[in-house]
Amino acid sequence: MIRLRLQRRRHKQLFLLISVTIAAIILFVLWSSKDALDTSVSSTSCKYVPGFICSLFFIFEDPKPADISGSPKKLSPGPSGTGSLGHDALIQPKMDHINSFYKGENAQKLVSAHKFYAEVLKDIVEAKPDCAPLEDYKNGRCNAERFETSDEKPMYSEKYLSQFLQLNKTQLDAMMKSHKYILDKLPNEAPKGLYEGDGIVYVGGGKFNWLSLLSVRALRAQGCQLPVEILVPTLEEYELELCSRIFPAMNAKCIYLPTALFGNNQEMAKSLTFKGYQYKSLAILLSSFENVLLMDSDNVPAYSPEHLFKSEPFTKTGLVVWPDFWQRSTSPDYYKIAGSEVSKTELLDKYSERFGGYLEQEAVEPLDWLNCPYHERVGAIPNPSSESGQLMISKKSHMKAILLAFYYNSYGPGFYYPLFSQGAQGEGDKETFLAATIVTKGKYYQVGKFLAALGNVRNNEFNGNAMGQYDPAEDLEWNRQKKKLLKSMGKKEAEEAIKKLKPPKIIFVHANTPKLDPWELKNGHDTVDEEGNRYRLYGWGMRSSTGTDFELNTWNHMKVLLCDMNLNLDHFKDINRKQLCHEINEHITFLVSTQDRLD
Secondary structure (H helix, E strand, O other): OOOHHHHHHHHHHHHHHHHHHHHHHHHHHHHHOOOOOOOOOOHHHHOOOOOHHHHHHHHHOOOOOOOOOOOOOOOOOOOOOEEEOOOOOHHHHHHHHOOOOOHHHHHHHHHHHHHHHHHHHHHHHHOOOOOOOOOEHHHHHHHHOOOOOOOOOOOOOOHHHHHOOOOOHHHHHHHHHHHHHHHHHHHOOOOOOOOOEEEEEEEEHHHHHHHHHHHHHHHHHOOOOOOEEEEEEEOOOOOOHHHHHHHHHEEEEEEHHOOOOOOOOHHHHHHHOOOOOHHHHHHHHHHOOEEEEOOOOOOEEOOOOOHHOOOHHHHOOOOEEEEEOOOOOOOOOHHHHOOOOOOOEOOOOOEOOOOEEEEOOOOOOOOOHHHOOHHOOOOOOOOOEEEEEEEEHHHHHHHHHHHHHHHHHOOHHHHHHHHHHHOOOOOOOHHHHHHHHHHHOOOOOEOOOOEEEEEEEEEEEEEEEEEEOOOOOHHHHHHHHHHHHHHOOHHHHHHHHHHOOOOOEEEEOOOEEEOOOOHHHOOOOOOOOOOOEEOOOOOOOOHHHHOOOOHHHHHHHHHHHHHHHHOOOOOHOOOOHHHHHHHHHHHHHHHHHHHHOOO
């Protein structure tokens, strides 16, 4: 009997030992598994405890009472933000992480924001133009000309710009009704306390997650301490490791569009869909900052832009826009729709690419307005067209303009984009913010220094690879000095003195094509050709125009992120990391070897 009891006891002990061993193995496997690592709990809460163990603590933690009456419920992914998820197991961890942002004071702000956005969205839905899309081009689309002063170019007069996009009476009346309705409905201010501080905003998602990360890395390496927010349009594009660990370590935060805009309002989510250029106006609206620097994800700063928020012209105007290569080709019908009168007697200051700014025009009486550039007349949007790879705007002074731009972008592809550009190069959101500001009588500053076409020469041909945009604070001071010289000296003497002035530096490199993806640059033969010859993307003048070896700095950032830190990013998941880092190191070696050739 005693022997039998001992055997049973041994069996129990053996069974217990085996059970514990199996449990330990299972826990170890779960901990090692990338997919099982629960990143919905912040590393600051868990310290060094593995995520799956930390999750167990939260499972058994008593739920805390709601902070306020009417706090948002735990939000689920909406139809506009899920996409093709692939890994269903990641849906809940992603939503848990997204919802973790909205607690306490942030929960109150989200309730206030949803109420505010719901009213705006309701008005935008009700303002939908009751007519067919604008797509009747009588003489084809407008082929916008490079902005140059030349007698050979067509005069962009009212008559000339009226021959492209055609609106019938039904369309014109419907558009006028829609615009008046939304202009009357939109509020001038946001709810108090909804926005605060200064910050930088990007639109992420897909490959733009990587490009945003590269740009943020450049900001931090340059000493910029401004907080950053990245709008992520869909749950599929919401990379959990990037948004829960990598970006927060860089004082950056992901904003999931459906949660921030719609919450649980699925009916509204289904009534409006957004894509492409339309995300930019949403990024501004949904960011938590009162003063915003919006940057395209493929835009890399050459040095910290932090000073721009505390300097003129932004502090005096609340909106800063940068020039594009093209003459403005906005349809005269837009001004009828917006209820804006374009003067037949007064002229705006004339933009001069050569001067790099605006020059006062002498009053002419009577004005031959029929043979005058349409966008040099008071009431029109000034030349040149805008490039929206970067934009600075204040929600305190320009809230109504931001909301009107949101309306323009909501109905952009079928209605307002054709009106603003008439099919010309770069048609999209780029004109909406300045147009909305002018319609709402807001202040603005257009950078005078014409953008630089950055590229290299291969086979005796120039390849444009990026756009260089200049520091607006330096641009303002440069133009003030030039105008003083013009007033105090004769024309020729002033021109010689102006040449000696220090021009503004390039602060933004909008690397729109090709994108700064080291693997695609290699495979596309942008940085290395078939014979193994390597090239700088932006030529030999970057050090003199930016104050630094911009390209070498950028590739060093790539090396830190992809090789030294070995960060896991969806964009590079199918690329051999060893080969990728070999290519990055090879190109860095080349860039170092050619530093002595920089101007």
